[in-house]
Amino acid sequence: MSRKRCAWIILFLVGAALIGCQLPYEQGRELYVSACANCHMEDGSGLAELIPPLNGSDLVRRNPDLLPCLVRYGMEGPVTVNGITYNEAMAPVTGLNDVELANILNYIQYQWGDPDRFYSPDEIRRILKGCDSRPVILDFSAEE
Amino acid sequence: MKGYLFILTSLWFLYLVSCTPTDQCQTLPILGNQDIQGTDTLYPEIPDFNFMNQDSQEITLATFDNQFYVVDFFFISCPTICPKVKKQMLRVYHHFEKEPRLVFLSHTIDVRHDTIPRLKSYAEGLQVDTDKWHFVTGSEEEIYQIAGHYFSVARKDESSPGGFDHSGRLILVDEKKHVRSFCDGTDPESVDQFIKDIQCLLDES
Numbered sequence: 001m002s003r004k005r006c007a008w009i010i011l012f013l014v015g016a017a018l019i020g021c022q023l024p025y026e027q028g029r030e031l032y033v034s035a036c037a038n039c040h041m042e043d044g045s046g047l048a049e050l051i052p053p054l055n056g057s058d059l060v061r062r063n064p065d066l067l068p069c070l071v072r073y074g075m076e077g078p079v080t081v082n083g084i085t086y087n088e089a090m091a092p093v094t095g096l097n098d099v100e101l102a103n104i105l106n107y108i109q110y111q112w113g114d115p116d117r118f119y120s121p122d123e124i125r126r127i128l129k130g131c132d133s134r135p136v137i138l139d140f141s142a143e144e
Numbered sequence: 145m146k147g148y149l150f151i152l153t154s155l156w157f158l159y160l161v162s163c164t165p166t167d168q169c170q171t172l173p174i175l176g177n178q179d180i181q182g183t184d185t186l187y188p189e190i191p192d193f194n195f196m197n198q199d200s201q202e203i204t205l206a207t208f209d210n211q212f213y214v215v216d217f218f219f220i221s222c223p224t225i226c227p228k229v230k231k232q233m234l235r236v237y238h239h240f241e242k243e244p245r246l247v248f249l250s251h252t253i254d255v256r257h258d259t260i261p262r263l264k265s266y267a268e269g270l271q272v273d274t275d276k277w278h279f280v281t282g283s284e285e286e287i288y289q290i291a292g293h294y295f296s297v298a299r300k301d302e303s304s305p306g307g308f309d310h311s312g313r314l315i316l317v318d319e320k321k322h323v324r325s326f327c328d329g330t331d332p333e334s335v336d337q338f339i340k341d342i343q344c345l346l347d348e349s
Contacts, residue, residue, distance in 0.1 A: 037228075038223065038224055038225060038226075038227060038228055039223075039227045041227075041228065041231060047227045047230060047231050047234075047270075048234060048269055048270045048271055049268075049269045049270070049271060050227075050266065050269035050270060051227055086269075087265075088220070088269070089221075091221070091223055
């Protein structure tokens, strides 16, 4: 093999590796950092028993359909995540359109929840149509 | 080739020697403008205050007699930096959990909403010890005023998210009620240094 060709192949491999290493949902990550990380922290760990974690949250994994409504309209009342009950209100997160909402939730699922769960903007719209436009209150007895 | 290698290694060595931060303690300065009167130098001190904590206990400067304390300003419904700052404050708290000479003081700047029962459940949510970490409320004016003595900002501001403007600083006060160090509570690295400062001050006295 000529030297030149060999150099090209190496360049190609390095390039492919670089692209492969990039995180999907880059916009989702940026939006997450600006809209959610103040409370849920950049690593999704939450705050003690005041703000629930998203990282490893059983609610995120098991109730993915709840998430769009919860972010758009906020949440009140007790919520149990991984066996710990939290009870501070989450204000509605304003200023996110449906595509941005899909991006954030895809990032959260990919990074900390169910990596195979994917929301398309159309699905987000469909789910949002089905929820009341007021803060989500979980029925505590149904949670158990 | 060998020559290059030698130069590189020596450069690397120089870098290691000169740029590795030392963990040695230096005496922390007393912060604020000093006032020189004759032969005396007067340093600013935290003035007395009168607040109530999450257990309805009166908290005054005398509460911190012979103790060092760390201060911050926050409000429970804060949609911006407060939870981040609290997470860092909690880190400092856990670091010095077994150190009886250091206590913590958080002031709410939203006295209307953050009532004593709400402060109580907040403290419980953080799972901290009431004797070691006071969450206080009181006269709005007194809280906003005392913030200045801690080199912090706390005030109502309609244009800020949540309705309040405030800085996310953690402030260290010594047993003579002088401010000795502060850090940016939103920046974990700044808090690392702050923890070192606290340790130095405790070791010194």
